[in-house]
Amino acid sequence: RKLRVAVLFGGRSAEHEISLLSARNVVEALDRDRFDPVLVGIDKAGRWLLQEEALLLGASRDPRLARLNQSAPDVALLAHPGTAGEAALTVGGASQAIDVVFPVLHGPMGEDGAVQGLLELAGVPYVGSGVLGSAVGMDKDVMKRLLAQDELPLVPYETVRRLAWERDPSEVLARCERLVLPLFVKPANLGSSVGVTKVKTYEALADAISLAFAYDSKIVIEQGVEGVREIECAVLGDEEPIVSIPGEIVVDHPDGFYSYAAKYIDERGATTRVPADLNEAETRAVQLLALRTFRVLEASGLARIDLFLSKKTGEVYVNEINTLPGFTSISMYPKLWEASGVPPRELVSRLIDLALARAERRR
Ligand code: ADP
Ligand code: MG
Ligand code: MG
Numbered sequence: 001r002k003l004r005v006a007v008l009f010g011g012r013s014a015e016h017e018i019s020l021l022s023a024r025n026v027v028e029a030l031d032r033d034r035f036d037p038v039l040v041g042i043d044k045a046g047r048w049l050l051q052e053e054a055l056l057l058g059a060s061r062d063p064r065l066a067r068l069n070q071s072a073p074d075v076a077l078l079a080h081p082g083t084a085g086e087a088a089l090t091v092g093g094a095s096q097a098i099d100v101v102f103p104v105l106h107g108p109m110g111e112d113g114a115v116q117g118l119l120e121l122a123g124v125p126y127v128g129s130g131v132l133g134s135a136v137g138m139d140k141d142v143m144k145r146l147l148a149q150d151e152l153p154l155v156p157y158e159t160v161r162r163l164a165w166e167r168d169p170s171e172v173l174a175r176c177e178r179l180v181l182p183l184f185v186k187p188a189n190l191g192s193s194v195g196v197t198k199v200k201t202y203e204a205l206a207d208a209i210s211l212a213f214a215y216d217s218k219i220v221i222e223q224g225v226e227g228v229r230e231i232e233c234a235v236l237g238d239e240e241p242i243v244s245i246p247g248e249i250v251v252d253h254p255d256g257f258y259s260y261a262a263k264y265i266d267e268r269g270a271t272t273r274v275p276a277d278l279n280e281a282e283t284r285a286v287q288l289l290a291l292r293t294f295r296v297l298e299a300s301g302l303a304r305i306d307l308f309l310s311k312k313t314g315e316v317y318v319n320e321i322n323t324l325p326g327f328t329s330i331s332m333y334p335k336l337w338e339a340s341g342v343p344p345r346e347l348v349s350r351l352i353d354l355a356l357a358r359a360e361r362r363r
Helices: 016-029 052-058 064-070 114-122 131-138 140-149 162-167 169-178 202-213 260-265 280-296 332-339 344-362
Strands: 003-010 035-042 048-050 075-078 087-091 094-098 100-104 157-161 183-187 197-199 218-223 228-237 247-251 270-273 301-310 316-322
Touching: 003 016, 003 094, 003 344, 016 035, 016 100, 016 344, 035 052, 035 087, 048 052, 048 087, 100 114, 100 344, 114 131, 131 140, 131 316, 140 157, 140 218, 140 280, 140 316, 157 162, 157 169, 162 169, 162 202, 169 202, 183 202, 197 202, 202 218, 228 280, 228 332, 228 344, 247 332, 280 301, 280 316, 301 332, 301 344, 332 344
Parallel strands: 003 035, 003 100
Antiparallel strands: 035 048, 075 087, 087 094, 157 218, 183 197, 183 218, 228 247, 228 301, 247 270, 301 316
8 A cells, every 4th residue: 555645835934935845846756656645735824724725825826715714624633553654634624544744844833843743742753853853953042052062163153032132232232242244143943044134234233133033032143154155965864864965055146145035036046056066075074064963953854954164264164954954846955865866756755764764663
């Protein structure tokens, strides 16, 4: 019998649209000899839609969506302990048996451990990091603290909570004076560069901080890397993860960094280079850092590790982990594996097999 793979996509985060594009590619890459897809969409209001209704998420101007949004289906994941792989997903009264879940959600309420916790409770195997790895990877502040403890190279930064900013902005601004311009101000829990500002003068810092606080109650303020090159590695596996060849994002955008617009809106805002133009020693250093980051942050299944390489000093820094990286046709994660000899069909099969093997080990 074929395994029923619930592809979970959409979601309430600012990265909803990216998730739709990623999910389409995951479904297309599913080996239909082994798997049957079950589409589960989450709309922007957080309502779950099953199969045909989920398809409507892809057509956001579809007038039928308005009607759908008025009905709020309740969602339940029912596990049947003891009978392996016999979970059922019930959405608005309709029930659908599933064997494994592939969450293709980006950002909070998807990539941050919340959905993973729901799946744990239901006892359903799922692709990617668990509750802890997902949560740690989403929170740039906690992520940095763990990486720092293991002495992985990080840029200097400050974490600021909303309450501290509201009580004493001058204290916060004074704390940031040790950081050399330009600075990058970011919400602690987000992705796709949403809410991120490159700050070139200390006068512009307060506005950037206010903007980041519109998205999160905790933010990070980082020192910018001089002459930055953005290098990314894909990691695949669980206890013995493997790392892809490194790729590079070459940004050419008026924003001056890999902003949301450079990522998704302006066609020529950024190009990818696979493999990255690195010598052997640099390649090995970057790959080793990516694997260490994956382990230190308790990731599992898949992750894309993003690093900064300074053109000026040759120094490499870990920027972040993305535990559910983009899977669109132009996304780095599938591209890096393709270039490393793992085409999308095989990649998706391996990810699902890892999810099943992990669930089996826990039984
Ligand atoms: P997100 O999780 O939203 O992708 P990032 O931390 O990756 O957030 O920041 C988004 C982009 O901002 C990066 O890809 C890079 O272009 C730029 N950036 C962020 N931090 C720095 C930094 N310390 N130095 C140079 N560029 C940075
Ligand atoms: Mg990110
Ligand atoms: Mg990033």
